[in-house]
Amino acid sequence: MLTYDFENKGKQSLYEYLYNCIKKDILSGKIKAGEKLPSKREMARNHNISVITVENAYAQLIVEGYIFTQEKKGYFASEISEQYMNADLYDKMHTKNHCIKPEHSLHDKIGRNQGINKNRDWLVDFNSNHIMYDSFPFATWSRIMRRTLLDKENSFLVSPAPNGVWELREAIANHLSQFRGMSINVNNIIVGAGTEYLYSIIVQLLGNDSVIAVEDPGYQKISKVYESNGIKCLHLPIDQSGIRTEALVGKKIDAVHISPSHHFPTGRVMPVSRRQHLLNWARENHGFIIEDDYDSEFRFSGRPIPAMAGMDSNHVIYMNTFSKTLAPSIRIAYMVLPDELMEKYRKRLNFYSGTVSSFEQYTLANFILEGYYERHINRMRNYYRDYRNTIISAIKQSPIDSKVTIEEDNAGLHFILGINKEIDDEKFKQILRNHNINISSVSDYCYNVLEEFNHKFIINYSAVTKDKLTKALEIMDNALK
Amino acid sequence: MLTYDFENKGKQSLYEYLYNCIKKDILSGKIKAGEKLPSKREMARNHNISVITVENAYAQLIVEGYIFTQEKKGYFASEISEQYMNADLYDKMHTKNHCIKPEHSLHDKIGRNQGINKNRDWLVDFNSNHIMYDSFPFATWSRIMRRTLLDKENSFLVSPAPNGVWELREAIANHLSQFRGMSINVNNIIVGAGTEYLYSIIVQLLGNDSVIAVEDPGYQKISKVYESNGIKCLHLPIDQSGIRTEALVGKKIDAVHISPSHHFPTGRVMPVSRRQHLLNWARENHGFIIEDDYDSEFRFSGRPIPAMAGMDSNHVIYMNTFSKTLAPSIRIAYMVLPDELMEKYRKRLNFYSGTVSSFEQYTLANFILEGYYERHINRMRNYYRDYRNTIISAIKQSPIDSKVTIEEDNAGLHFILGINKEIDDEKFKQILRNHNINISSVSDYCYNVLEEFNHKFIINYSAVTKDKLTKALEIMDNALK
Numbered sequence: 001m002l003t004y005d006f007e008n009k010g011k012q013s014l015y016e017y018l019y020n021c022i023k024k025d026i027l028s029g030k031i032k033a034g035e036k037l038p039s040k041r042e043m044a045r046n047h048n049i050s051v052i053t054v055e056n057a058y059a060q061l062i063v064e065g066y067i068f069t070q071e072k073k074g075y076f077a078s079e080i081s082e083q084y085m086n087a088d089l090y091d092k093m094h095t096k097n098h099c100i101k102p103e104h105s106l107h108d109k110i111g112r113n114q115g116i117n118k119n120r121d122w123l124v125d126f127n128s129n130h131i132m133y134d135s136f137p138f139a140t141w142s143r144i145m146r147r148t149l150l151d152k153e154n155s156f157l158v159s160p161a162p163n164g165v166w167e168l169r170e171a172i173a174n175h176l177s178q179f180r181g182m183s184i185n186v187n188n189i190i191v192g193a194g195t196e197y198l199y200s201i202i203v204q205l206l207g208n209d210s211v212i213a214v215e216d217p218g219y220q221k222i223s224k225v226y227e228s229n230g231i232k233c234l235h236l237p238i239d240q241s242g243i244r245t246e247a248l249v250g251k252k253i254d255a256v257h258i259s260p261s262h263h264f265p266t267g268r269v270m271p272v273s274r275r276q277h278l279l280n281w282a283r284e285n286h287g288f289i290i291e292d293d294y295d296s297e298f299r300f301s302g303r304p305i306p307a308m309a310g311m312d313s314n315h316v317i318y319m320n321t322f323s324k325t326l327a328p329s330i331r332i333a334y335m336v337l338p339d340e341l342m343e344k345y346r347k348r349l350n351f352y353s354g355t356v357s358s359f360e361q362y363t364l365a366n367f368i369l370e371g372y373y374e375r376h377i378n379r380m381r382n383y384y385r386d387y388r389n390t391i392i393s394a395i396k397q398s399p400i401d402s403k404v405t406i407e408e409d410n411a412g413l414h415f416i417l418g419i420n421k422e423i424d425d426e427k428f429k430q431i432l433r434n435h436n437i438n439i440s441s442v443s444d445y446c447y448n449v450l451e452e453f454n455h456k457f458i459i460n461y462s463a464v465t466k467d468k469l470t471k472a473l474e475i476m477d478n479a480l481k
Numbered sequence: 482m483l484t485y486d487f488e489n490k491g492k493q494s495l496y497e498y499l500y501n502c503i504k505k506d507i508l509s510g511k512i513k514a515g516e517k518l519p520s521k522r523e524m525a526r527n528h529n530i531s532v533i534t535v536e537n538a539y540a541q542l543i544v545e546g547y548i549f550t551q552e553k554k555g556y557f558a559s560e561i562s563e564q565y566m567n568a569d570l571y572d573k574m575h576t577k578n579h580c581i582k583p584e585h586s587l588h589d590k591i592g593r594n595q596g597i598n599k600n601r602d603w604l605v606d607f608n609s610n611h612i613m614y615d616s617f618p619f620a621t622w623s624r625i626m627r628r629t630l631l632d633k634e635n636s637f638l639v640s641p642a643p644n645g646v647w648e649l650r651e652a653i654a655n656h657l658s659q660f661r662g663m664s665i666n667v668n669n670i671i672v673g674a675g676t677e678y679l680y681s682i683i684v685q686l687l688g689n690d691s692v693i694a695v696e697d698p699g700y701q702k703i704s705k706v707y708e709s710n711g712i713k714c715l716h717l718p719i720d721q722s723g724i725r726t727e728a729l730v731g732k733k734i735d736a737v738h739i740s741p742s743h744h745f746p747t748g749r750v751m752p753v754s755r756r757q758h759l760l761n762w763a764r765e766n767h768g769f770i771i772e773d774d775y776d777s778e779f780r781f782s783g784r785p786i787p788a789m790a791g792m793d794s795n796h797v798i799y800m801n802t803f804s805k806t807l808a809p810s811i812r813i814a815y816m817v818l819p820d821e822l823m824e825k826y827r828k829r830l831n832f833y834s835g836t837v838s839s840f841e842q843y844t845l846a847n848f849i850l851e852g853y854y855e856r857h858i859n860r861m862r863n864y865y866r867d868y869r870n871t872i873i874s875a876i877k878q879s880p881i882d883s884k885v886t887i888e889e890d891n892a893g894l895h896f897i898l899g900i901n902k903e904i905d906d907e908k909f910k911q912i913l914r915n916h917n918i919n920i921s922s923v924s925d926y927c928y929n930v931l932e933e934f935n936h937k938f939i940i941n942y943s944a945v946t947k948d949k950l951t952k953a954l955e956i957m958d959n960a961l962k
Contacts, residue, residue, distance in 0.1 A: 153619055155810055208689060224832050327638060331837060
């Protein structure tokens with residue numbers, strides 16, 4: 001029987017401590033692959049903790065792929081090798097990631113975001129994930145901006161460093177350490193005007209004759225940017241765990257671009273075993289993993305999924321953006337390069353001028369360092385969680401409920417609505433469009449025809465008001481009759 | 482005898498009117514190639530205007546290549562075909578480009594820019610063209626920024642258009658119309674985070690297998706960016722007029738990247754006949770001219786040299802940046818695409834996200850529209866003109882004067898100091914470096930060994946104080962003994 005000493009938990013919450021103990025034991029082999037774990041009740045009784053606590057720890061271990069569940073049989077340890085795991089690192093994670101109360105209640109916000117997407121006056125636009133009108137902390141940003149303008153007057157007169165100003169890179173490293181448990185060398189961070197610009201830097205580092213594997217389905221823009229820069233992309237179908245390592249074998253592939261913590265659009269999380277397989281492939285083939293961590297901030301239950309870059313910083317290019325978390329008008333993204341690529345960057349690409357105004361870089365650096373960024377993310381996370389729940393309840397209470405399946409794992413600004421019967425996806429979308437409802441299907445994001453992803457539709461919920469959703473659900477229900 | 486009716490001059494100055502009249506007559510063939518023009522005195526007497534006025538008009542016609550002078554023989558019309566010239570367009574030029582008094586006197590500024598280039602504590606750094614400490618209009622910029630933050634709060638929530646926000650593109654089009662006499666379609670402007678980013682867009686438009694001809698000597702970064710993006714560059718030696726059209730013939734070249742109004746580093750201006758030859762080449766070979774207009778704002782006498790894009794907008798990609806005129810920390814550049822390439826951009830690259838924060842775009846748009854940009858440029862132009870004269874006088878009054886030749890045509894933030902005897906350029910630079918003087922030679926910017934450019938050194942004067950210059954000149958004089 002597993003017994004852990006909760007006296008040693010330190011500042012961790014009960015559930016975090018339990019999660020870390022079990023993970024360590026699985027990684028160290030103390031718990032063997034296939035071994036049955038105690039039931040939630042047993043585990044709770046044994047440690048004098050609540051069942052909920054155990055449930056949370058188990059849930060997190062499942063979503064990260066350390067354990068799996070078999071209906072009516074219980075919980076079992078997955079098959080995992082420990083070679084890349086750094087348990088110490090994980091221990092340091094997220095201890096500062098406290099949530100605070102959102103400044104505005106949910107009801108203040110609903111119904112305020114009309115008219116932002118002007119392309120067409122949709123009744124409901126499930127393709128838009130514009131953030132809410134009053135979500136951006138203008139007052140704070142503006143105050144820091146004014147102060148930065150005074151403090152950093154001199155910085156106006158010098159060109160920003162090609163990889164970004166030191167203060168911002170340091171703030172990013174701190175943030176990644178606290179929020180993602182990553183231990184980052186500030187010198188390996190490159191700040192750029194959006195992730196797409198950074199992709200072009202990756203192309204220049206890997207070489208124009210490189211081949212990059214991307215996920216199918218996936219965010220089409222990624223392969224568009226690569227291909228426009230002369231790169232060949234292989235669109236590899238994903239399974240429940242993401243890109244299969246077997247699909248890489250025997251092919252000339254230089255890098256694999258993935259979103260392991262939240263695949264777009266399916267929302268699937270890559271379990272730790274698949275991550276290890278991919279890292280093995282990278283090691284054996286001198287390949288790189290491009291880890292696109294685009295919305296890791298918006299995981300609504302449990303801990304954020306650890307980043308692959310934390311497992312093997314030599315083979316993973318970590319990438320994230322502030323445009324998604326702060327405001328789409330702010331064009332600041334960053335990547336963390338492995339030493340080998342950073343060395344190449346220094347030797348071959350250091351001639352570039354920076355792409356982000358230093359003034360905005362300093363403003364963002366202060367915004368992060370003074371804790372406003374963390375607070376903003378926590379506020380938005382709580383807000384989106386509540387809003388998502390409202391939207392999902394509305395679907396569950398509507399007559400359409402029996403005809404659909406909601407696929408979601410409590411993360412991100414969209415979820416998948418699966419239709420439980422054979423329909424013509426294109427016709428369904430057209431009917432909705434005729435009723436002024438804009439919606440995309442997962443198959444819109446497929447490069448190859450993949451049957452598995454038929455009859456699944458993407459619900460970007462953040463810009464949808466509840467009233468209009470009710471109308472939209474009625475229309476959808478009629479279309480399915 | 483040429484006689485022009487000065488009653489028709491409208492709002493133009495006397496010299497502008499005379500310049501336009503003669504140019505029109507040369508373009509129309511009324512004045513034939515090789516025809517002798519009246520002497521300055523004759524022309525002045527005949528029109529009852531001052532000799533200085535005629536001198537200014539002739540000087541401008543010479544620098545643009547419409548006429549040439551033969552010592553002791555007089556002024557003659559150059560051989561020019563009129564096919565690309567749009568005399569009407571030129572008439573509209575620059576009527577609003579009045580100079581205003583600089584806000585600060587020259588003496589306020591000298592000696593304030595120490596310590597900005599921290600790489601090494603040079604006594605004098607002739608490689609640095611950092612702008613002066615108090616040259617940026619902080620108060621105005623900051624006021625507009627605050628107002629923009631209030632006015633444009635909504636714009637924070639939407640991604641900026643890939644090619645830039647409309648307001649900024651409109652402001653740029655207005656500016657180009659007033660300052661460069663160019664008639665621009667706002668829809669053909671693309672705003673991006675620096676010219677280097679825009680080069681990468683050009684590469685994507687022309688295709689990765691393109692060949693781009695660049696100037697030798699030239700600004701090395703240009704070919705570095707192209708080559709890093711997979712493009713082949715041909716480094717073509719320039720003559721007094723720039724890249725020779727003959728050097729293009731028979732080669733697969735897709736575009737020619739030049740700075741016709743002020744070549745770097747020689748400062749040479751491409752005369753109108755060479756411009757026509759290059760445009761002919763572009764027309765016949767479906768090639769493009771990339772017109773890098775990097776410091777056209779800083780021409781200190783006469784009118785700005787007209788842009789090639791004004792001669793043939795179908796074959797010229799016009800490009801300029803605000804980083805050089807406003808502040809290096811502001812990363813905003815733009816290009817104007819010919820319709821054909823803009824069509825391609827819309828079809829193939831419209832998926833890109835914008836690279837400049839919309840907030841900065843709106844701030845700059847207001848800064849331009851409210852006249853502050855024009856005023857700033859005029860102030861800086863006057864300031865640099867005075868400062869340049871101070872520096873050149875100092876050289877002329879120093880003992881080094883007899884050993885050097887200053888090559889300058891009253892434009893830009895640098896000029897060339899030619900050494901009148903055979904020296905070892907590398908050794909000379911090393912001696913200066915040993916005395917804490919940083920300097921580059923023109924040959925540093927040569928791709929091929931070009932004898933013609935030996936013993937020429939680049940003086941970036943904007944960051945040099947007069948006191949230190951005097952010391953530096955002493956050291957240089959000793960090194961030449």
